[in-house]
Amino acid sequence: SVLVGVLIGNTIEAAADLGAMSAAIVLFVPLPAPLVVIAVAVVIFALQVFGSYKLIRNVFRWLALALLAYVVSAVLAKPDAASVLRGTLLPKIEFSREYLSILVAIIGTTLSAYLYTWQSNQEVEEEIAKGRTSLEERKGATESELRRSRRDILIGMTFSNLIMYFIILSTGSTLYKAGQTQIETAAQAAEALRPLAGDAASILFAVGVIGVGFLAVPIMTAGAAFDFAQAMGWKNSLHAKPRQAPKFYIVIGIITLVAVGLNFFGFNPMKALVWSGVVQGFSTPPLLLLILIMTNNRKIMGDKVNSISTNILGGVTTLAIFAASAGLVASWFL
Template sequence: MNNRTKLKNKLTNFWKLLGPGLVTGASDDDPSGIATYSQAGAAYGLSTLWTALIAFPLMAAIQQMCARIGLVTSHGLTGALKNYYPRPILYLMLLFSFPAIVMNIGADIAGMGAVGNLLFPSVDATYFSVLFTIVLLGLIIYLPYQKIAATLKYLCIVMLVYFIVPFLYKQDFTQILKSTIIPTLKFDKEFMGILVGILGTTISPYLFFWQASIEVEEMNKIKNKKHLIVNKKIIHEINEDVDFGMSFSGFVMYFIILTTGTVLFNGGIHQIDTVEQAAMALKPLAGDLAYFLFAVGIIGTGLIAIPVLSGSLSYIITETFGWEQGLNKKFHEAKAFYSVIGTSLILGLSLNYIGISPIKALIYTAVLYGLTAPILIAIILHISNNKKVMGRFTNSRTSNILGFAALVIMTAAAVALIYLQWATD
């Protein structure tokens, strides 16, 4: 076997290994997240590039814990909350998660529709939003889980466009390196608001629920599941998957800030409120190709993120009430599960028609995520260190250090978020 064949086999095996972690990471960079990163780049140039380095290990540590909880307990995070914690905590998470995820879906659908209109101006953005909603709903309901997982996995390739866009514009690599490794902090309301927004959109509670539940789905699709023995090899493979997915997410985040922080900021455009504004602003400054790739990437990320958002909400609700659930089941086998997904998509779409703008939806979502994330991280840390639940697969010292760092940072972010939203000048 020659070296080329060996390399091909290694890459093929690695691609097969990738699954929930890659999709979770890719869904983190949804259209609403891209809007947040674009705002950061346009307003402050390269000053927030360093946040990608900080966010990656924190994201990876928490998502690894969630994955292990799903694998070891055979329950999603909601099931763990239900079995080991007082019911009021579970219902509080449900109360905050439902509106936050629905508004996130609504903002993403609106962003995809607006970008579709940019690419095809003769078609109104509303029609694109409705079209994307119908297509996603049909695919989620009628495709079996294996095909959904494979489709989402290959859609992640679309996001590689963001690794190309910055290099269509002349870059100062010395300044990029400096901004990447030396943190910049400005203690004013606007800059701290951007930092809180970046943290809130990268370490999002819905990803915690999705990661744990989808690991259970992965187990369920394995034949002779009863013979599956959780061991260090399986845990290692899951950690590799999560690490790759979170690093992929971090790179996309980094390159979006890099793109908008050089092209838009240097071009004198410092106020970006939506993803379509970011795409439009790129066109005259970086050229048609940059504009086209940026826009296509937004639609691709939406197609990945919305099934994850709606799926995580459905897992939360159906596991809370003990209803049949699972993307591996057909509609007639889990009607409530798919009904929740359908309802969340329709409610998200309807937000654009009842006076809640995508920008307001993003703000409300950030507030709700910011309030729930610290509580959930604390619970995840507690479960992951509970030997009665996790057996010999409790957290390592490194996982605990990173987990507690995430808890402290997200708690500080939550306090800052409350202050920024309600403090009077």
């Protein structure tokens, strides 16, 4: 069920990102949006299939800088500092269907299942890039490697959550304040920002959407392909050439094709992103529970089992996410 949730969630999210990117690109280049969706998907798929892992890694690293556009956009929106501080430190909590949907969706995009598998898969890819091509060579991890991995994850999660905060800040202090709550595309959000926060904020928001899309779509499609291929016992690696791992790349192609196709059914990308997050959010608690069980098993982890503090933090997090998911389900019937 977790695998199905990942496949559905990743595909919908890839579709929504493709739609959002195309709408944002059309703001700068007057082309038919469907054509842009296809063109962007082809470019991304070609990069995955024909690009080297090092090229893909470097492209991702540079694209991450596009996320800073959201920070600048939020500053240019000139939010009220007192309101921002109050809302940040004393958030308003509601037990409504809409509030819980967004809460679970945020959890789903922050702690979604694909992140864990993507992180572990990329650790393997990095090992291969260092010349450790066999499983025997990659067994185990030194303390310095674990510290590096922990540092990378902490920095990455901190950065991603800060960016999310500034996205909420830039749109909440402008669009929501002006009563514009029926935004169907990221491009509409960017356009709506123009009269409220100026041309620069609007352009930067659109640039951020494009950069995020180019960063997210290949991760969504390849991440789902990694999970499916591993479940089926197929060879999977971005280091592998298509002839070495044909089924892996075929799955990437199928997911990409479905994601493109969804954009021709007139679905709302914004709502699709929310609901894909909800799907991911529902799959998060059971996966976290499985991870906790595995990381406390000495047969699997050896002497690297969880500490008491990690178990407490992981357990509380799992219960909190389960409670949010259960609350959302309950709200559907109340």
